[in-house]
Amino acid sequence: MSVTDTDHGFQAHASAPSRLDLYPAPAPAGLQHLTPATARGQRVPRWLRRTSGPVLLVLLWHLASISGVLPPEVLAGPSTVIGSAASLLQTGELQQAIVVSLARAMSGLAIGGSVGIALALVAGLTRLGEDLVDAPMQMLRTVPNVALIPLLIIWFGIGEAPKIALIALATAFPLYLNVYAGIRGVDQSLIEAGRTLGLGRVGLVRHVVLPGALPNALVGLRYSLGIAWLALVFGEQINATAGVGYLMANAREFFQTDVIVVCLVVYALLGLLVDLIVRTLERIFLAWRPSFTGT
């Protein structure tokens, strides 16, 4: 309370010039004018403030490149990167690589996700399934996926199979864990209420357990997609002859840091894209959660 009351009055005027008429006089002693949120400093829109950070970073990168502080052998400047991205797009190399990589990630996710969800349903919905499935899954999930690459190469050779197997292995676990936890975490009082409404076992699973597990399942999907990307990057280091990883490996041979940066950006954009897809799925399927704001 060190600020005097007259100060408060003037503050209200200063921050809300359009609302001068609202407070014609400074607040009387001991009182304070409260400013509505709409009248407070909103000169710069939030989206603009939020974009200025990344833009500033790119600008800094550009300045470092053209001034020679950042030599092109270490990291190519943004202008060079954009140029090589354009030429890669022109020759069609980049599009082809993206399609190959995307197909790898999605087929791996489809296989791994299906297995993970199926195992979670078995473990979540039946006692026997829980005893048989859950303990091995909890043990296996502690094995780092990438450490399996040598074994996968021995089993599947060096073609597409080990890459997809790696992605499938990596994505199965997040989905398994989250769907299983979701099924087990369904509010018991709702299951009880469902029983009193005359729902049988199938009805309970369909109307109570599965919808109740859906929020967790979507969290699992998001984790799985993130890990699918990570596994893709590792997988494409295995003697790839096509895909973004192949493009990157080639660029490494010739010290083309610009192409490497293009590939990194592509990886990031693809990750962003699938995240967007999951968010849309959440908005559709979890509309019943009023608190849901699409984190």
Place this chain on the structure above:
Amino acid sequence: MASQLHRNLTGPAAAPVVAPLSAPVAVEVRGLTRSFGPRRVIDDLDLTIRPGEFVALLGASGCGKSTLLRILGDLDPDFDGAVTVPARRAIAFQAPRLMPWKRVWHNVVLGLPGRPDRRRADQALAEVGIAHRADVWPKVLSGGEAQRAALARALVREPDLLLLDEPFAALDALTRIKAQTLVAELWQRHGCAVLLVTHDVEEAVLLADRVLVMRDGVIAHHQNITLPRPRDVATPEFARLRGVLLDWLGVHHGTSGAAAQ
């Protein structure tokens, strides 16, 4: 609906109430015992509820009244004794327990055989006065509206026995009064037997034909309420009944000596 038979049990030692063989019975409980570990929450309890009778069950927290309701609702099979209840039952809990992922009307007809019947849901929701909320998600409803939806969901099943487990306990005072009036109306229209578990003595006297006080695992006291409906909490007879029941609950001493054992 008011009870003509006077059966005022005075304690656990009294002879069990035996309904005449010809009398129809909605709920018949004989020698019911339920233990949690060494503790006998319900100990050789007998209870009869006639069709269409509104019975309120009072008791201190943890006296086993909710346990009894759960047994009658077939939610707790670990009991000893003989329990007969109507096949068509419905329960409304203290929390509305609506499925948050189903729209309100869908919640109302959930579990009914056949395809979800929108018309039936709308009728049930209109009966409890929230027809305009049929298409919203349950999380959007206020506490009173959600409890009304739960009541609609229970009554759409046309139950012969409606079990109410402190359905008004979580509502604010004004909403509770409205909800109590609504339950009285719905009961008179549907004519189902009702067992209302509550800790609110006033609510019990206001709504019930018969008030049971549960203590030490048995029905310690039966109190018939023959006041004409709709009831007025301000009448002396209401206050007297309230005093008697509070005595039995061991809360209020001095207004009535009738309960002293």
